[in-house]
Amino acid sequence: MRSFWPALLLLLAACQVSPALPPNTGYWSDARFWAGLGLSKPQEGQDVTIPAGVRVILDESPPPLGGVTVLGELEFARKDLSLTVRYLMVHGPGALRIGSEEAPFTHRAVITLSGPPSDEDVMLGMGTKFLGAMMGGRLEIIGENRVAWTKLAQTAPAGTTQIRLVEPVDWRVGEEVVIASTALDPHQAEVRTIRAVQGTLVTLDRPLAYGHFGELQTFAGRVLDERAEVGLLSRNIVIQGDDNQAEGFGGHVMVMGASPSRRETNPALRSHARVRGVEFRRLGQFNRLARYPFHWHYNGDSSGDYLENSSFHSNFQRGIVVHSTDNVLVRNNVLYGTLGHSVMTEDGSEQGNRFERNLVVLTRAFPYLPSNPIQEAQNDHKAASFWIKGPSNAFVGNAAAGGEFTAFWFDNVGAVDASRFEFRDNVIHSYLLGKAIGAPGNTGDLGALWITGDRAAPRVHGPFLLQGLTIYKTRSALWANPVGDPAGEVQMEVRDAVLADNGVAIGSHGIRDSLIVGKSANLDAEGEIGRLGVQEYGGTTTLENVTFVNFGPGTSAIATRNCFREGPNMVVEGLRWVDAQFSLCNGSSDLSILDRDGSLSGTGRMGVVVPAAPGSQAMYTQACTLIAGVNARVCPVWEYFNLLLETDRFFRSYAPDAPNLLRDDGVVQSGSDISNPPFYWTLIEGQRYTLQTDLTRWQYVRLRLYPKYKNYDGVPRAAVVVLPSSTPAFTVYRCALELQRPGTQCAEKTELAPLGGLAELESASQPAYHYDAAAGRIYLKLFTHTSLLVQR
Structure with a gap:
């Protein structure tokens, strides 16, 4: 009898090992539970569906399976587990849960997506070899919150x-x-x-x-x-592709709504992803659209979604992609060795997303593949650590730590919502900015931070206020491409930056309250590093409260890219010099720098600094004084302006009362664009402009008209400009547009005869003008791709 009771107690204890589960909840290992659902326990290679309303707790590592579709819930038990599937689809209202916010998963979980290269398409555009959530599916994968x-x-x-x-x-x-x-x-x-x-x-x-x-x-x-x-790079939860890496065909993760081609607007059909502490590796399917390691796809307003404290490495195409999705948080992730763009927004519609404190190391460029739709549309052969099409998002505290091409590329982004755009405290370094591998021609001008715009878009690209930047060890730190239409100019302003050890620190854009170091103690054998600070090239450049340090012989804190002037001039104030010097162009040049306080010239008073070279600057020799040790002269401001007038040269854009055009919609357009000298306006089709001062104050003005849209349809359109003129002593010329580089002054031109009245001008189908002597006004009509010169 004594041996009976211990055995009975053990039997009773065994019956109570597992607590009672809620209805429709069971363990994967329990064949009776599957039988209760009218199913058999899944076997190797089998497709599995977890019905809606059913919760399955994965408490063992099953054999490799086919496709797993979750309409109910699949939850990982708190133990080391692995799950190998051909795909894992979480279909709304289903959910995949590994850990939770309240109790992160602390064991090891590995999901392996398996299969050879295939064009199979499972469920509305998901492809194959994926972990996906669609039509309201939920991914809640919360691992350990590590020091990332x-x-x-x-x-x-x-x-x-x-x-x-x-x-x-x-x-x-x-x-x-x-x-x-x-x-x-x-x-x-x-x-x-x-x-x-x-x-x-x-x-x-x-x-x-x-x-x-x-x-x-x-x-x-x-x-x-x-x-x-x-x-x-390591995490306790791993989502990976299998060892079959043929053709770079890894797994992929996608979160989407109900359609693969339409932004989701129905909240019930938006899927959700809350992901933290996951290692993503062997993912992405090379050269296939929409097959990336982690991808929000047409998911609409995804407020509350996040991807945090995770790592990405050993992947085959891109890293984190936000496509036609708003208001997600991408924070504190580490990406290494990404092929193609590491972090990106895809089509420009994305807004309110926040990219915060992510570390991106060694972004690699695609090899150039001619006639490749992915590359031609999205430039992975010129891969960026952050490739941004939607600018109305926040980028705070990220580190773009090296790449074969560029760091932050705001690519043809269009209008910026200043209430949503934030760019603050980001770090950029170690970018080669090389030619795209195998691509024909060169890549043009670019910087480690590169902003490009649609050349004829009727909108302003900006304002791009870049605050708290640190950029070092790049061939060119900052560059914003100018565009042909002043209403679409890229507007970049840099504040509170530290730029060091760069071939060129910044091109023709404003920089304030910043430090620019030529060479630091972080030595590098690369000869171009620390060569130039601010390089003026065809854009309005304002420097305020900028300190230049360690620009020795053979370098220049302020320099010109070309001797030949290609744009408005520089304005400087509050410059400080620590073992630094500057040297301007050695050739004939129209460059001039308004030195508001003498901090550039060293005189301590306002002046205009010009190159000391002969040629176009020879006229300054009597009025101006050489600056010791540099190739420059300083001129008294008013004498300089008088010399410009006497020699039939332009006023500069900073001259008192410089002329502006007033558009009928109230926009004031300054008398220059960023690729040509002042008194040269680039106009927009369909607009009407009026000069705000009398023409007789100026020697001449020039105007040109570009198409309003990038995809010009070939149909000429017109713009009208009204020039007040109290004298009839003027001539209007039509210029050969292709010759209108700065300095040509309309070298090949045809004089126009005036029309008899405004009605005749209104019906004109060619460039023309009418002078209303009674009103003292010249009415000009320009057509697409034409240029006019009005000369006294």
Whole structure:
């Protein structure tokens, strides 16, 4: 009898191991539960459907399966698990749950997406080999919230096996980290496995091949931070493609609404993703649209969605893609070695998304493939760490830490919603800005931060207010392409920036309250680094409260790209010089710099600084004084203006009472565009303009008309300009448009005869003018692709 009771107690205890489950809830391992659903327990290779209203707890690692469709719920038990599937579809109102906000998943979970290259399309555009949520499906995948990335606390020389970090980390032995390059060459980024962690000291499995800078530097009271970023690549939840990597055909993750081609507007059909602490690897399907490691696709307003503290590496196409989706949070992720754009918005409709504190290391460019639809539309052969089509989003505290092409590319973005656009405290370094691999021709002008616009779009591209930037070790730090239409000019303003060790720090755009360092203690063998600070080239440039440091012989803090003038002039004030000098163009030039306070010339008073070269500047020799040690002269302001008038030259855009055109809709257009000298206006079709001063004050004006839209249909359209003129002593010429480079002054021209009245002008189908002597007004009519010159 004594042996009976212990056995009975053990039997009763065994019956109570698992608590009672709610109705329609069961364990994957329980064949009786599947039988109760009228199903058999899934076997290898089998397709599985979890019915709506049913919750399945995955408590074992099943054999490799076919497609798994979740209409109810699939939840991972709190243990180490693996799930291999051909695809995993979460269809609304279904949900996939691994951990939760309240209780993150702390074990190891691996989802492997398997299968060879295939054109199969499962469920409305999902393709195959995917983890997807559509029509209201939910992904809740919450792993450990780790220290995603930090920085070196001291320089790690080549050959060392230990790195010192700025903060203690929760990283573990056997996990992988990436150490970013701090040289111009982004390929000096290195991946290592952790051997030991003691506080801030991390021991690596093998020596570093390159040195990685890790010191703070101070110049003129400003701190320059060029410390290498170190990112954690390992996570306890893994979503991956299988070992079959033929043709770069990995898995992919997609979150979408009900249609693969229409933005979702029905809240009930929007899918949801809350993802944290996941390692994404062997994902993306090379050269296939919409097949990316993580992708919100036409999901509309996705407020509450996030992708945080995750890592992306060893992938085959792009990284994080937000397409026709608004209001998601992408924060604190680490991406390494992405092929194609690392982080991107796709079509320009995206708004309210926030990209915060992401680390992107070594973005790689696609090889150029002629007639490739992906490349031609989205430029992966010129891959950016952040490729942005929708500018009305926030970018805060990100580190773009190296790439073969560019860091932030705002590509033909159109109008910016200033209430939504935020660009603050981002870091950019180690960008080659090289020619696209295998692409014909060159890539044109670009910078590590590059803004391009539609050349004839009838809208303003901006304002792009860039605050708190740090950029170092690039061939060209900042560049915004000018566009043909002043109503579509790229407007970039840089404030509170630290730019160092760049071939060129900034092109023709404003910069204020900033530090520009030619060479720092972070040495690099690349000869172009630290060569130029501000390079003036065809755009209005304003420098206010800028400090230049360490621009020695052979370099120049302020320089001109070409001797030949291509745009308005520079305005400077509050410049400081620490072991720095400047040297202007050596050739004939129309360049002039308004030095408001003498901080450029060293005189301490307002003046105009011009190159000392002969040729077009020879006229300044009597009125102007050479500046010792540099190739420049300083001229008294009013004498300079008088000389311009006497020699039939233009007033500059900063001259008192410089002329403007007033558009009928109230927009004031200054007397210059960003690719031509003042008194040269680029107009928009269908608009009417009036000169705000009398023509007799000026020697001449020139105007040209471009099509309003990029895809010009070939039908000429007109614009009308009214010029007040109290004298009939003028001539109107039609200019050969192709000759209208700056300096030609309409070299090939045809004089126009006046028309008899406004009615005749209204019906004119060719460029023409009418002079109303009683009103003292010249009425000009321009047509698409024409240029007119009005000369006294």
